[in-house]
Amino acid sequence: LPPELEARIAELEACAAAGEPLSDFDSFSWCWMILLGVLIPVLLLVIGWFA
Amino acid sequence: MSAPANLLADESAWPLLPAERTWGTARLSLTLVTTTAATWLYLIGESVGHYLGFIQGGVALTAGCMIGMLLVLLAAGPTCGRFGVDSVAASKPQFGSRGWIVPAVLQGISIIGWNSLLIIFFAKSAVQLCVALGILGPGPRSSALVPLLTLFACAVIFTALRRGASGVSLMSNILFAHVFVGLWMLYLLVSHRWPELMAARPALASPDRLWNYTTGVELGIGSTLSWWPYIGAMIRMAPDTRTVVLPVLLAMGAPVPLLSLIGLAGALVLKSSDPAEWLRTVGGTTYAIISLAFVTAANFGTTTAGIYASAIGLRNFGTLQRRSWTTLLLLTITPVALVGIFIPELFFAKFGNFLAFIGVAFAPLCGIQIIDYFVLRRRRVDIRAMYSAEPAAPYYFWRGINPAAMLALAAGCCTYILLLNPLTYQSRGLYAYLTASLPSVAAAALVYFFASRLVIRAGRGGYSNR
Numbered sequence: 351l352p353p354e355l356e357a358r359i360a361e362l363e364a365c366a367a368a369g370e371p372l373s374d375f376d377s378f379s380w381c382w383m384i385l386l387g388v389l390i391p392v393l394l395l396v397i398g399w400f401a
Numbered sequence: 402m403s404a405p406a407n408l409l410a411d412e413s414a415w416p417l418l419p420a421e422r423t424w425g426t427a428r429l430s431l432t433l434v435t436t437t438a439a440t441w442l443y444l445i446g447e448s449v450g451h452y453l454g455f456i457q458g459g460v461a462l463t464a465g466c467m468i469g470m471l472l473v474l475l476a477a478g479p480t481c482g483r484f485g486v487d488s489v490a491a492s493k494p495q496f497g498s499r500g501w502i503v504p505a506v507l508q509g510i511s512i513i514g515w516n517s518l519l520i521i522f523f524a525k526s527a528v529q530l531c532v533a534l535g536i537l538g539p540g541p542r543s544s545a546l547v548p549l550l551t552l553f554a555c556a557v558i559f560t561a562l563r564r565g566a567s568g569v570s571l572m573s574n575i576l577f578a579h580v581f582v583g584l585w586m587l588y589l590l591v592s593h594r595w596p597e598l599m600a601a602r603p604a605l606a607s608p609d610r611l612w613n614y615t616t617g618v619e620l621g622i623g624s625t626l627s628w629w630p631y632i633g634a635m636i637r638m639a640p641d642t643r644t645v646v647l648p649v650l651l652a653m654g655a656p657v658p659l660l661s662l663i664g665l666a667g668a669l670v671l672k673s674s675d676p677a678e679w680l681r682t683v684g685g686t687t688y689a690i691i692s693l694a695f696v697t698a699a700n701f702g703t704t705t706a707g708i709y710a711s712a713i714g715l716r717n718f719g720t721l722q723r724r725s726w727t728t729l730l731l732l733t734i735t736p737v738a739l740v741g742i743f744i745p746e747l748f749f750a751k752f753g754n755f756l757a758f759i760g761v762a763f764a765p766l767c768g769i770q771i772i773d774y775f776v777l778r779r780r781r782v783d784i785r786a787m788y789s790a791e792p793a794a795p796y797y798f799w800r801g802i803n804p805a806a807m808l809a810l811a812a813g814c815c816t817y818i819l820l821l822n823p824l825t826y827q828s829r830g831l832y833a834y835l836t837a838s839l840p841s842v843a844a845a846a847l848v849y850f851f852a853s854r855l856v857i858r859a860g861r862g863g864y865s866n867r
Contacts, residue, residue: 352722355415359785362416362484374479374780379646381467386650387471391464398460399614 411566412726414716417485417637420609424638428570429492429645430652432635433704435573437656438580439703440522440696441515445624445657445780446664451605452613455598463612463658465621465836467495470654470840472622473629476767478649479632479774482642484784488633488715492766494782494863495773495849498790500800503810504766508630509758512711516704517740521749523700524550524741530693534688535736540549551741555734558705562712562730566638572705579698583660586692590666601669612833616826623659623823626763634710637750667810709732717789757823764838765813765845769806772846777853777864786863803862805852813845 351359375383410421424432438447449458480491492504526548531537537546591598621626632653636645668671671682712729715721719779721729740748774780785796798804821828821837828837 351785355788358416359788361418362784365419373640374483374650375646376643379643382646382650383471383474385827386654387474389468394460394464394467398457398464398646401456401460 405500409726411638412477412713412729413722414487414490414713415788416490417739419640421615422638422640424566424570424644425640426644426648429639430569430648431577431634432573433578433648433652434580434656435702436443436569436631436706437697437703438583438660439519440526441519441624442657442660442702443664443667445620446661446666447668449620449661450603450665450668452603452607453617453812454603454668455599455662455666458603458617458669459658459662460620461617462661462665465618466625467650468618469620469622469838470628470650472764472767473626473632474646474649475775476659476770477629477633477647478636478780479657479780480770482639482645484787485637486633486787487637487713487717488630488708489717490787492634492770493787493796494778494807495769496804497798497801497803498796499804500795500806500861501642501717501800503807505717507759507766507804508714508760509711510753511627511763512630512707512714513705513736514759516707516711517737517748518545518581519700519704519707519739520554520737521547522744523554523697523704524548524745526696526700529566530690533690534589535692542818545621547745551745552738554701554704555738555741556707557731558588558701561603561705561735562709563727564720565726566634566709569706569709571633571830572702574701578662578693580656582695583663583699585668587660587663589688590663590670594666594670597670598666599734603669604672605792611835614835615833616729619821619836619838621658623760623764624661625654626767626838628758629655629763629766630714631706631710634713704737708737752812761823761841762810764817764841765810768813768842768845769809771842771851771855772850776850777857791805794838798856803856805849805856808852809845809849812848813841816844817841819864 410417418840428791446458450520452458453461459639476493477488480486480494481488489501489505489508495503496503525544527550528537528546532539532543558572561572564571597837603613632649636649639645639648708730711725712733713730715732721732747752774782783795789796790801791797797804817823817837817840818841820830820832820835831840853862853864854861
């Protein structure tokens with residue numbers, strides 16, 4: 351790997367090893383995703399069908 | 402990292418470090434809104450207006466956009482958000498250390514194709530604006546300025562993007578007001594033509610009410626799935642995945658249905674999605690000038706973000722990693738400029754069909770990424786492996802290609818085309834109940850899941866580290 355890329359990856363791995371996990375979605379994010387990506391669209395589809 | 406390295410970080414496809422990821426919720430939202438709002442929204446609205454009335458069309462489109470945006474976020478969001486990489490780099494664990502070229506090509510063609518269209522729209526709107534302002538006279542002489550304006554637009558975008566991601570953000574800050582002009586235009590049309598809007602009947606509606614409704618949803622899902630190529634380059638600038646969720650779902654997802662209502666309303670009442678035309682009808686020349694200024698500005702923001710995302714995508718190619726940022730920008734923007742200068746009318750007439758087919762591939766791509774990340778890898782991605790093309794590297798698979806991903810991509814595309822012809826909108830089977838994009842996502846995910854069982858059994862793909 352190019353030295354600068356190697357340094358970047360090492361720094362990211364060090365972050366994870368130091369207990370700062372590079373996490374993805376937390377529970378807050380999942381709540382919003384379920385609300386905005388599932389519940390509201392389903393509700394809209396029902397409302398739209400009977401509109 | 403040293404200061405110069407920091408300055409160059411957002412011009413590379415390498416992972417960004419936490420200190421380099423400085424876009425907060427507001428900055429990301431603003432950039433995403435400006436990126437989303439462009440002429441294509443009228444075209445989406447017009448397409449929905451062929452099949453559905455204003456209320457039902459607006460609701461179906463909104464629901465579809467929200468579903469599509471969730472799929473894109475679940476596909477590209479976790480890897481891009483965690484490691485600060487772009488959409489193409491995020492596809493390496495699924496497609497392999499060489500196979501990622503397939504998503505990269507899809508990204509390049511989609512972005513360059515769409516941006517060529519938008520730049521031509523920009524140039525045409527600018528000519529119309531000059532004619533409306535009395536700067537130019539009407540007629541073919543003015544139209545001859547389209548290539549010159551295309552070149553001007555490309556030069557401005559090139560200059561802005563010399564600053565990397567901050568150039569995209571700067572453009573967004575300047576152009577953000579146009580979104581409110583768009584909302585004002587929508588208000589005008591709705592408030593002036595409400596009774597007609599409610600009475601209007603869609604011109605191409607099928608006798609099957611469910612089919613019309615599903616097509617509205619499908620247009621929403623399909624439109625937002627096309628954000629896959631853009632999303633990684635933007636959200637990698639945010640500090641973490643939590644920060645990107647609401648901006649993506651609201652700032653990127655909401656403007657699509659909201660501003661598409663302009664095209665929907667125009668298509669229903671005035672049989673034209675061109676806002677300049679119907680604003681002239683509603684409020685005279687002054688309103689038409691404001692509308693043209695809006696269209697001109699809108700396409701500028703989207704194209705800037707698109708060229709940036711495409712240039713970052715190109716950086717993943719080994720031969721381009723060491724090239725200067727200027728070279729990368731020129732490689733990305735030159736095809737757009739050449740199309741706008743030499744073949745604008747031909748491209749306008751023919752390339753839309755090709756783009757429709759390219760768009761079909763983003764649904765299975767999302768299905769593959771979602772099932773791989775959440776189910777097969779159980780959210781464990783090796784950042785080091787993403788940048789290693791050695792035969793011993795985890796994502797090397799076979800000759801750098803994961804056959805499971807290729808098979809799943811083909812299965813997803815076939816599923817889509819079997820259910821819905823993206824050009825003629827002729828449908829088959831259970832389309833009216835399922836849409837075409839959702840079964841395509843599901844088919845690709847299922848094929849990928851079962852084919853990956855064989856890959857895992859063969860000890861390839863880095864799954865053994867789970």
